[in-house]
Amino acid sequence: MELFAQSIIFANLTNLKSSNIFMDKELIIANEASNDGQTMHLYFNTEIGLYTAYGMSAFLASHIVEGYLTAFSEEYNLPVLFLGRTHIDALRRDTIKDLHQEHIYYKFTLKRPLGTKGYEKWIKTTAKM
Numbered sequence: 001m002e003l004f005a006q007s008i009i010f011a012n013l014t015n016l017k018s019s020n021i022f023m024d025k026e027l028i029i030a031n032e033a034s035n036d037g038q039t040m041h042l043y044f045n046t047e048i049g050l051y052t053a054y055g056m057s058a059f060l061a062s063h064i065v066e067g068y069l070t071a072f073s074e075e076y077n078l079p080v081l082f083l084g085r086t087h088i089d090a091l092r093r094d095t096i097k098d099l100h101q102e103h104i105y106y107k108f109t110l111k112r113p114l115g116t117k118g119y120e121k122w123i124k125t126t127a128k129m
Helices: 003-014 025-033 055-062 085-094 119-127
Strands: 039-045 050-054 069-073 078-083 095-101 105-110
Touching (some): 025 039, 025 055, 025 078, 039 055, 055 078, 055 119, 069 119, 078 085, 085 095, 085 105
Antiparallel strands (some): 039 105, 069 078
């Protein structure tokens, strides 16, 4: 994606508040705090029409697909990855779909372990973006 397009997406995303999107901040934080390193939780953001993955979910997804943008959410204090419909289709090939609510939420479990080595370093790189 062009740098200009990424800048527009990032500018729009940084202006969002959690009350404006169809996501529960406490649920997201709890899901990532208890993430086993095999599970990806993806939440649909109604304002921008993209799925978001946070923390370990974002780390795992980023090893399977290249999302639109990886950043660090100061509001959630977690890395965040933004994904479109084509990314979801690609994730389905390497995962087992555990739960799906249309335009709200996906929960995927990896078919084979990717490992969590490098997660702490990855967090630091997203925080610097």
